[in-house]
Amino acid sequence: MNELLPQKQINSFKDKASEISHPHEMIIDLLRAIQLHHGWVPDDGVLLTAEVLGVLPIEVEEVATFYDKIFRREVGKRVIHICDSICCWTTGAEMIAEHLKKTLGIGLGETTADGLFTLLPTCCLGACGEAPAMMIGFTTHGLLTTEKIDDILQRERAAVAAEV
Incomplete structure (x- = not known):
């Protein structure tokens, strides 16, 4: 097998x-x-x-x-792609990235100790009209704020807990 x-x-x-x-x-x-x-x-x-x-x-x-969506090393249960295109950077992607790094306690390219989240930059998500944006799995989240990110992370944690 x-x-x-x-x-x-x-x-x-x-x-x-x-x-x-x-x-x-x-x-x-x-x-x-x-x-x-x-x-x-x-x-x-x-x-x-x-x-x-x-x-x-x-x-x-x-x-x-x-392809940056094919992972050649082990990643967390949820991979967060932070868009770092020019549209996202001019609308606050740097602040979003810093908030994610601080909240998760990891840097770009790293995975949380519990194996839940991996944080990766990506050059474009095609969500310029909703910048700044990030993607978790196949879901794109746009018009991000720190509060919205905290809510998304809480929902993702709950979803993973429900999978067990």
């Missing part, structure tokens, strides 16, 4: 890869599936992806390290 991905899902990816002329197109899909199942993509995930799709491991690694 593979801990990175259920065998049924691996077989499904193999079947799809055999039906297309460029299995490279599926690298990101398989990496995302591994990450959703495992929480991040370890070296074995890169090797599994290469094996399943019949591509070189370096080709998988190139894709995995290009």
